[in-house]
Amino acid sequence: MRTRTLLAAIGTAFTLISAPASATQPASQASATLSKDRISVTVEGAGPDVILIPGLASSREVWQDLAARLKHSYRLHLVQVAGFAGAPAVSNPQGNVAAPTAEAIADYIRTQHLKAPVIIGHSLGGEVALMLGARHPDQVARLMIVDALPFYTLLMDPAATRETAAPHAAAFRDALLASPPAQTEAMQRASIARLAKSEAARPALLAAALGSDRQTTADATYELMTTDLRPELGRIQVPVEVVYAYDPLYGIPAANVEATFRNAYATTPHIRFKRIDDSFHFVMLDQPQAFANAVTDFLKP
Template sequence: METINKKLRSQLATLIILIITGIHATAFGQDYSFAVEKIGSGKPVIFIPGLISSGEVWQSTAQQLADDYECHILTLPGYAGQAPLSDCPYLESFKLEILKYIKENQLKDVQLVGHSIGGFISMLIALEDKRSIQQLVIVDAMPFFAQTFSPDMQTDFNEEAAKKYMKTFEGLEEVQVRQYRKQVAQSMTKREEYWDKMVDWAMQSDAKTEAYSSHEMLGNDIREKLRDIKIPITVFAAHDENPDFPTYTKQAVEETYLAQYQKAPNLQLIIAEGSRHFIMLDQEEWFHQQLLSVLK
């Protein structure tokens, strides 16, 4: 009898851990390709990370909101160790499954917070669901990012370019790939403690998902469609002074983002000074305060 009780206690402890952490691909009894961690209670906020990033990038932010909001932190399929989808198109699949998640779990007045490609996906979701989504918070993302560095960028999916990107890693030793990934991480955030984490997330990501989902975004221009998103859109744009790029001023950042979002009827632009791409890490306390104000 004592052995049985110990077994039951062990099983119960395991169940409690799963309920508390919620770090698995099942939420509210439904299976999804993305992982979900749910913390807090109140109005729902869904956090979508950027390319090949773990939902961990949102952990500190969600903890700050947990007293007043029910935070749903996603890790997308194929990113940071999450099993990939069987085939593309990836962004369309991500969008549809998050819409399914919102509908099946009867989430209302949802506020979407998306970083980078997660911000782009948030806009796609808002274009589709005009009843459940209350507000968008976009962190350093644009409706047609490719146009900022290539005015002649084609506006459809360039599979050859995606395959070419994948081939850049072929023949490289793991140490070389890690070195490259580390350089990218250093350019993305000043937080040194995240550099190795980002390298690990990249190494654990599916190569095709990374290449194809990023190029799907690059070939998708939704600037004109923003006129159909009537809900508030708050955009956080990163700016960090760099002597190697003297023309990359705060004013230049503001002008670029306002041009990209000029069709959005209900826009607020906030410049995060002294921050690289991962604003929520580089300006953590400032971002928490700004986000709380926006959500309220």
């Protein structure tokens, strides 16, 4: 199975250890809002609202190129998840990260009086976007899911269930927490090379991953491996576009990768798929122009 990048797409974790903005806010202005300590949000630009959610152990800076292209036409809400990329961690007695992040974003949409924003999520952020679409269908207009699946353990076992995934997820989590710092960094560098084809993008990704809180990353990894959103996909009533990467270095036919995504999302209404070639998991960094074109087309009325 697509172990070169999509197993790593669960995140680099496997090897790791203000005031609301107005609708007329100038494009050059930015502000930050904290929602229940789970997220911080930086707002840029003016126009229809778009929320951008990064992935596991990632910084909102992964959207920097896209934001520069869009902020003259859209008001962008760039989310940073607590505990990732140097953002302060929060108390997490229940051990979940993605689900409470989705609730924090839903709360942010309500309190900031956003009218059905578009949601774009990468990796873990894609799972958060699916949760928003399924659990808060009246709060979103459209969803773009970037190189993410509704149940990540399918990459290792197409017949997996939450119950069969739990022991393996626990082992991953425990290994993550027990890894010595030197081993963690060495393995992280190797993982980044599988996640981003662009060598220029790798140092920032590595810094974000190493700057992430280990417990938060471990908890999020376990949650991703044991959360199966497929039973909820039928509740999503807005258009969904799944953007996924492909590169010949995967060593498997592109048709197999396409089948993995289409099968996983089989019960999702109003869905379409977009493949971006010559890219690993961080599509927005490996193929910024192609990704920006896909987003621009997706945002058109």
